[in-house]
Each structure stands twice: as structure tokens, then as C-alpha cells.
Amino acid sequence: MLTWNMSHSPISSQRPLPFAPRPFEAEVLGGWIGRIASRYRMSVPAFATACELDLQMPDGCEWLLMRKLKPQMVVRLAALTRISVERIHDIPVAPPWEGPRPYFFYCARCVFLNPLDVAAPIWRREWLDQNMSACPTHGDEFQTLRASRVLACKNLDMLLVLVSRNEHDLRYGVIPPRASRIH
Numbered sequence: 001m002l003t004w005n006m007s008h009s010p011i012s013s014q015r016p017l018p019f020a021p022r023p024f025e026a027e028v029l030g031g032w033i034g035r036i037a038s039r040y041r042m043s044v045p046a047f048a049t050a051c052e053l054d055l056q057m058p059d060g061c062e063w064l065l066m067r068k069l070k071p072q073m074v075v076r077l078a079a080l081t082r083i084s085v086e087r088i089h090d091i092p093v094a095p096p097w098e099g100p101r102p103y104f105f106y107c108a109r110c111v112f113l114n115p116l117d118v119a120a121p122i123w124r125r126e127w128l129d130q131n132m133s134a135c136p137t138h139g140d141e142f143q144t145l146r147a148s149r150v151l152a153c154k155n156l157d158m159l160l161v162l163v164s165r166n167e168h169d170l171r172y173g174v175i176p177p178r179a180s181r182i183h
């Protein structure tokens with residue numbers, strides 16, 4: 001994937017980011033950080049390394065499922081993004097999940113329609129909740145993505161490309177629509 005030439009990188013662990021998208025209320029923490037990394041065309045682990053952020057992920061591919069950050073990392077992220085520590089503390093994290101997670105879910109009608117900013121699709125916390133099977137806004141059953149395909153995405157933009165492909169395949173009958181959610 002395209003990455004910044006580090007000698008001209010706009011990212012420095014010493015300075016705030018030139019631009020950091022603001023988190024939205026329904027957005028999950030990992031999705032927001034995945035969105036910031038996308039802005040710099042970096043993978044989430046590479047972005048975290050460049051910013052000296054410890055995201056507590058031994059395997060960086062699970063960035064979407066990021067849990068609560070350590071207090072000093074919240075302070076660090078606040079300095080980088082110029083967003084308050086309190087606001088960052090308020091961003092919800094992925095809820096715990098029992099057992100294996102073979103699929104990830106999303107609402108096809110919500111995924112590319114962030115009503116607060118149409119240019120900024122977000123990943124919503126409810127899609128990562130084991131107890132949810134349909135969109136609370138639309139009532140539509142969630143669509144499914146194989147976990148291995150989601151975990152191969154390096155940032156939110158790449159995940160959105162995967163969603164677009166999935167929607168295209170569903171629309172043109174390449175894969176049958178799911179009748180119900182698998183646990």
C-alpha cells in the first residue's frame with residue numbers, strides 16, 4: 001500500500017498531527033484510529049509506531065477491536081489529535097465477545113451514510129456487539145464479512161473497500177444474501 005516517505009512524513013511523535021478527523025458519537029475507538037491512519041495512508045500498526053502509541057495489540061490486525069487505552073496513551077493521543085482527554089475517554093470500545101468470531105457485521109444502509117458528515121464513513125460500535133443482529137436505525141439484518149477478510153484490512157479505508165466489494169457482490173448475485181446472523 002502507499003505509505004508516506006518517512007523522511008517527509010507529516011507524522012512526528014513530537015508534534016500534533018497536521019489533521020485529525022474528529023470522532024463521532026456512534027463510532028468505535030478502533031474505527032476512529034483506523035480512520036486517522038487512513039488519512040495518512042498508513043496501516044494502523046505503522047501509524048501507531050510512528051506516533052509512539054501503544055495500542056496494546058500484540059497482533060496489530062485486530063485494531064478495530066481495540067480495547068480501552070492506558071491513561072498515558074489517551075494523553076498522548078489527545079496531544080496528537082488536539083482532542084480532549086475527556087472526549088477520547090468517552091469514545092466507546094468494542095464490546096467483549098464470547099467464543100470464536102467467524103464474522104464481522106455491518107448495516108449496509110448505515111455504512112456509507114454518516115448523517116453527521118457524509119464524507120466520513122465510520123464503523124459503529126453496535127456492529128461489533130454480539131447481542132445485536134439488526135440495525136437499530138433501520139431494522140435491517142446486518143450484512144456479514146468473513147473475519148479473516150476484515151482482519152486483513154490495514155486501516156478503515158481498506159475495510160470500506162472490502163464492504164464496497166461485498167455490497168457489489170451481493171447486488172449482482174455473486175454471493176447469496178445472508179438470511180440470518182451466524183453466531
Ligand SMILES: [Zn+2]
Pocket residue numbers: 107108109110111135136137138139140
Ligand atoms: Zn442501519
